[in-house]
Amino acid sequence: MKVIKExxxxxxxxxxxxxxxxxxxxTMGCLHRGHMSLVSAAVSENDCSVVSIFINPAQFGPNEDLDRYPRDMEGDCRMxxxxxxxxxxxxxxxxxYPPGFVTRIDQEILGNHxxxxxxxxxxxxxLTVVAKLLGICRPDRVYFGGKDAQQAVMVSRMIRDLNMDVEMRILPIVRDQDGLALSSRNRYLSPEERERALVLPRALDDARKRVEAGERExxxxxREIANRISLVPGVALEYVEVVNLDDLQPVPEVDLRxxxxAAAIRVGATRLIDNFIVGE
Incomplete structure (x- = not known):
C-alpha cells in the first residue's frame, strides 16, 4: 500500500x-467498521482501490468541530x-485548495432541507471536494454510506447532472449492537451520552414499524419521533423530516417506493444523524 499526498x-x-x-x-479518516464496509466493497469489486483521507475545511461551518474532529492517520493506514x-x-x-481556488459546486434545491x-x-x-477527488482519481466506482443520505443523494445527482463516468455505490448503514449508527463523532460521547443517543435509532425504528403497520401521514x-426524543434529558432535536428521495423536498404522505x-439530534455538544428509507 502506498500513501500519497500530492x-x-x-x-x-x-x-x-x-x-x-x-x-x-x-473519507475524512478516523475510520470505523462503517468505513471499512465501503473499503471492503471497493477492494473486492475493483482491480485497484483508493481511499482518500482529507478533513475538508470547506464543509465545516465557523462554529463546528473542524479543529477537534478526530484524527488517527497511523491507525487508519494500518486498517x-x-x-x-x-x-x-x-x-x-x-x-x-491552492491559492486562487474559487470554483464551487452547489445544489440549492437539494440542500435546503x-x-x-x-x-x-x-x-x-x-460536492466540491468529491468532484475534485473524482477528477483526480478517475475511478470506475465511488463508495458512500447510507447514514449520510442527503450527501449520497446530492453526490449521485452531481454525477448524473455533470455526466461523470463513474458508478455510485451506496451501502447500508452499519450499526453497533445497540443500534447506534457508526460515526467518527461517536467517540465524543460519554457513556451516559451514548445511552441517551440511542433514542435516535429507536425513535426511527418505531416510525418504521408504524409505516409497516399502515401509517402514511x-x-x-x-410528531411521534419528535415526542419520543423530547422525553430524553440532554438530547436536543435538530430536525426530523419526511422527504422525497429524489429531490429531498418534504412530502405530506409516505410513498412506499x-x-x-431522517433526523438529527445533539447530545451535549455532539451532533448525530440517522435515517431510514421506507421499504428497505
Whole structure:
C-alpha cells in the first residue's frame, strides 16, 4: 500500500493502470467498521482501490468541530493496509485548495432541507471536494454510506447532472449492537451520552414499524419521533423530516417506493444523524 499526498504523484501512479477498474472511497479518516464496509466493497469489486483521507475545511461551518474532529492517520493506514487497499490519498489543505481556488459546486434545491438547512455551505464543500477527488482519481466506482443520505443523494445527482463516468455505490448503514449508527463523532460521547443517543435509532425504528403497520401521514411520523426524543434529558432535536428521495423536498404522505425519513439530534455538544428509507 502506498500513501500519497500530492495530486500529481497520485495521477502518475494511476495513469499506467487506467485500463483497470478502480474504486474510490472518500473519507475524512478516523475510520470505523462503517468505513471499512465501503473499503471492503471497493477492494473486492475493483482491480485497484483508493481511499482518500482529507478533513475538508470547506464543509465545516465557523462554529463546528473542524479543529477537534478526530484524527488517527497511523491507525487508519494500518486498517487500510490490512484490508488490501492499494493507495491512500492524504493531501493537505493547500494541495486541494491552492491559492486562487474559487470554483464551487452547489445544489440549492437539494440542500435546503435536512442537514443542509442547518449547515449553510456544508454541501457546497462536500460536492466540491468529491468532484475534485473524482477528477483526480478517475475511478470506475465511488463508495458512500447510507447514514449520510442527503450527501449520497446530492453526490449521485452531481454525477448524473455533470455526466461523470463513474458508478455510485451506496451501502447500508452499519450499526453497533445497540443500534447506534457508526460515526467518527461517536467517540465524543460519554457513556451516559451514548445511552441517551440511542433514542435516535429507536425513535426511527418505531416510525418504521408504524409505516409497516399502515401509517402514511408524514406529520404523524414527525410528531411521534419528535415526542419520543423530547422525553430524553440532554438530547436536543435538530430536525426530523419526511422527504422525497429524489429531490429531498418534504412530502405530506409516505410513498412506499421513494421516501426518506431522517433526523438529527445533539447530545451535549455532539451532533448525530440517522435515517431510514421506507421499504428497505
Amino acid at each position: 495530486i500529481k504523484a497520485l495521477k502518475r501512479e494511476l495513469a499506467p493502470i487506467a485500463d483497470r477498474e478502480t474504486g474510490l472511497v472518500p 487500510l493496509e490490512a484490508a488490501g487497499v492499494d493507495y491512500v490519498f492524504a493531501p493537505g489543505v493547500g494541495e486541494m 435536512l442537514c443542509g438547512s442547518r449547515r449553510p455551505g456544508h454541501f457546497r464543500g462536500v 408524514a406529520g404523524v411520523l414527525v 421513494n421516501t426518506l425519513v
